[in-house]
Amino acid sequence: MEMIASAPEVTRVTRPFDGPPLAAGRRARVLLVDDHELVRCGVKSMYSRIDDLDIEWLEASTLQEAIQIHQREQGIDAVLLDLNLSDCKGLQGLRQFLQSQPDARVAIFSGTQDEFVVRQARALGAVAYVGKGGDAASLRTALLNLLRPAGTPAPPPGGMPSSALFPRFPSSAMYDRVAELGARHLEILELVLSGCTNQEISSATQLSLGTVKNYVSSLLLALDVRSRSHLISLFR
Numbered sequence: 571m572e573m574i575a576s577a578p579e580v581t582r583v584t585r586p587f588d589g590p591p592l593a594a595g596r597r598a599r600v601l602l603v604d605d606h607e608l609v610r611c612g613v614k615s616m617y618s619r620i621d622d623l624d625i626e627w628l629e630a631s632t633l634q635e636a637i638q639i640h641q642r643e644q645g646i647d648a649v650l651l652d653l654n655l656s657d658c659k660g661l662q663g664l665r666q667f668l669q670s671q672p673d674a675r676v677a678i679f680s681g682t683q684d685e686f687v688v689r690q691a692r693a694l695g696a697v698a699y700v701g702k703g704g705d706a707a708s709l710r711t712a713l714l715n716l717l718r719p720a721g722t723p724a725p726p727p728g729g730m731p732s733s734a735l736f737p738r739f740p741s742s743a744m745y746d747r748v749a750e751l752g753a754r755h756l757e758i759l760e761l762v763l764s765g766c767t768n769q770e771i772s773s774a775t776q777l778s779l780g781t782v783k784n785y786v787s788s789l790l791l792a793l794d795v796r797s798r799s800h801l802i803s804l805f806r
Contacts (some may be wrong), residue, residue, distance in 0.1 A: 598717045599645050601628045603636040604652040604679065609702075613709075618750055620710055623717060633658045637670045648716055650679035650700060653687075660761055668695045677716055686748055693756050699737040746782075746792050755792070758785045763802055 605612050614627045620667045628643060630636035633655050640646055651667060653660055667676055671775045677698035688699045700712045715735055751759065761771045770779065786798065795801045 574706065592801045594677060596622060597624045597626065598718075599628065599643070600713075601625045601630060601636060601639060601643075601646050601649045602679070603630045603633070603655070604650060605631045616706065617651070617710065617713060620714055623714065625713070625717075632656055633663045634667060637667060640667075640671050640674055647675065647711070648697070649674055649676045651676050653678060653680040653682060655749050660764065661687070661694060664691060664694055666695055675716075688757055690760065693751070693753060751789075751792065755785060755789060758782065761788055761799065762786060763788070765802070 602610050602654070604613075607626060610629050610631075611629075614629075618625055628639055628646065629641055633651075634648065634657055636651070640649065645665045649667070651663060653663065655663060658666060664676060664678065667674065671703035675697045676695070677700050678687075678696050679700050679702065680687070683701065683703060689697055698712065700709065700716065700717045702709075704712075712735070739767075748756075748759070755776065758771060762772060766774065768779060771777070771786075775782070777785075781801045790797070790801060793801060
């Protein structure tokens with residue numbers, strides 16, 4: 571009688587798990603744009619996980635690198651953008667980023683504690699102003715508020731403070747007037763404060779020289795200042 575050999579027993583090998591399972595929670599992708607490597611490393615190491623939120627950090631050291639990453643990568647929930655990078659200064663970086671990536675959620679990441687800068691950033695389209703100068707708990711709270719899921723109601727008093735998105739610094743009547751300006755006036759104002767001439771502003775904005783002169787004149791009138799030099803001196 572012919573004997574039929576039985577099939578060899580298959581041994582299943584289970585790979586050992588490399589670590590404890592992650593608790594169920596949310597995940598977020600954040601692009602951190604800062605020209606200081608130590609700052610980027612510190613933020614990444616301290617805030618890879620906050621409560622039930624796992625954060626995947628992407629990095630860029632220049633504005634152009636950040637724009638390329640945002641174009642290439644999918645599902646970036648927020649951008650933390652430093653004000654001063656090697657290829658842009660001040661809020662021009664915010665304006666350029668949003669012109670290139672209009673759907674991006676960009677938060678300014680800066681140590682500047684200036685109510686004028688905060689209000690201008692908000693008017694130009696920033697979704698938050700995250701300060702570098704605070705303590706670790708403040709940055710943690712700001713990140714949680716920034717990455718709160720869309721449609722989630724704002725936290726009640728006693729929870730995350732509204733200042734987690736846009737902090738308030740000492741204000742003045744001048745800043746109140748600035749807050750009433752439109753986006754184009756704010757752009758012209760920033761260039762004036764940067765020391766640009768009318769011709770340079772015309773080149774930067776693609777507006778005619780006559781139009782620029784009209785904008786500058788209306789700024790002086792709206793802010794109740796005597797001259798261009800007087801205006802610049804008020805923000806130094």
